[in-house]
Amino acid sequence: MYFIGVTTSQSSIMKLFPLWAKILDIKDAVLKGIDIEIHAPKEVYREVVQFIKEDPLSLGALVTTHKIDLYEAAKDLFDYLDPYAQLFGELSSISKNQGKLEGHAKDPISSGLAMEAFIPPGFWREHGGEVFIMGAGGSARAIAAYLFDPQKKDNMPSKLYVSNRSTPRLYAMQEIMQKINPDINAEYIHSPEPSINDQILARVKPYSLIVNATGLGKDRPGSPLTDAAQFPPHSLVWELNYRGDLLFMHQALRQKDAKNLHVEDGWIYFIHGWTQVIAQVFHITISEQQFSEIERISREYRNAQKK
Numbered sequence: 538m539y540f541i542g543v544t545t546s547q548s549s550i551m552k553l554f555p556l557w558a559k560i561l562d563i564k565d566a567v568l569k570g571i572d573i574e575i576h577a578p579k580e581v582y583r584e585v586v587q588f589i590k591e592d593p594l595s596l597g598a599l600v601t602t603h604k605i606d607l608y609e610a611a612k613d614l615f616d617y618l619d620p621y622a623q624l625f626g627e628l629s630s631i632s633k634n635q636g637k638l639e640g641h642a643k644d645p646i647s648s649g650l651a652m653e654a655f656i657p658p659g660f661w662r663e664h665g666g667e668v669f670i671m672g673a674g675g676s677a678r679a680i681a682a683y684l685f686d687p688q689k690k691d692n693m694p695s696k697l698y699v700s701n702r703s704t705p706r707l708y709a710m711q712e713i714m715q716k717i718n719p720d721i722n723a724e725y726i727h728s729p730e731p732s733i734n735d736q737i738l739a740r741v742k743p744y745s746l747i748v749n750a751t752g753l754g755k756d757r758p759g760s761p762l763t764d765a766a767q768f769p770p771h772s773l774v775w776e777l778n779y780r781g782d783l784l785f786m787h788q789a790l791r792q793k794d795a796k797n798l799h800v801e802d803g804w805i806y807f808i809h810g811w812t813q814v815i816a817q818v819f820h821i822t823i824s825e826q827q828f829s830e831i832e833r834i835s836r837e838y839r840n841a842q843k844k
Contacts, residue, residue, distance in 0.1 A: 539598035580609035586611040597632035597818035604675035627675035644679030651806035664744030671761040672750030673701035701710025701730035755781035
């Protein structure tokens with residue numbers, strides 16, 4: 538199995554995968570990283586996908602950072618693309634099924650499971666807060682789609698703000714959200730400078746969700762906000778990264794007590810994201826007991842790394 542990213546050797550999964558494989562009884566499996574520069578030429582993505590497709594020992598891959606670029610460059614090489622991949626124009630999972638190459642977008646599932654772990658039940662209905670997502674890539678699309686699923690009816694944020702440094706992905710996300718829920722109150726804002734995100738943040742209501750889905754703080758240093766940014770009181774702050782300089786998370790932590798913020802990193806999202814794709818690639822079902830064991834071992838590993 539491959540891990541297609543930017544700095545794959547620095548990911549905890551390289552140490553955790555062998556431990557997880559034992560729990561899941563996956564024998565003789567090896568995880569190998571493929572590092573690709575951000576927004577690489579289309580030929581690079583096509584070459585990687587073609588290799589996985591043709592190599593009998595390659596069972597599949599998890600894709601981070603490149604979810605949209607890889608989909609756009611190589612979607613014609615897949616025999617099957619799941620409805621989420623087609624709707625969101627991205628994929629996070631490459632797998633094989635009876636010789637056919639399949640692409641899945643797992644973020645709508647994994648991001649939802651991660652949010653259920655820290656957003657209190659009835660939070661939106663009780664407080665009427667909003668959501669501000671910085672970034673308009675695959676994770677941002679999945680998070681917004683989960684939060685504004687029409688089936689949630691009276692328990693969804695009262696407004697969606699999305700900002701991005703370039704406009705094409707912003708427009709694409711707007712188009713996707715129109716299909717998912719045309720009735721939501723939403724603003725899509727071009728923000729090439731962090732100061733613009735500061736201005737948007739100043740408008741967001743208390744009891745809201747603020748998300749860094751830009752990749753800044755992991756693959757590239759920095760934050761989508763300046764140090765002058767003020768988080769709305771009683772809000773949930775979600776840093777999708779769990780490694781890197783995590784500047785956005787540290788900006789929130791400095792205001793945590795004064796603003797009564799709940800600050801969450803991307804660790805549980807990381808675990809759900811990987812287990813969803815591993816299950817797809819190896820065609821297994823992960824039981825609750827196995828997932829609990831994966832969580833336990835991963836937590837022990839992380840705590841040891843912090844010491």
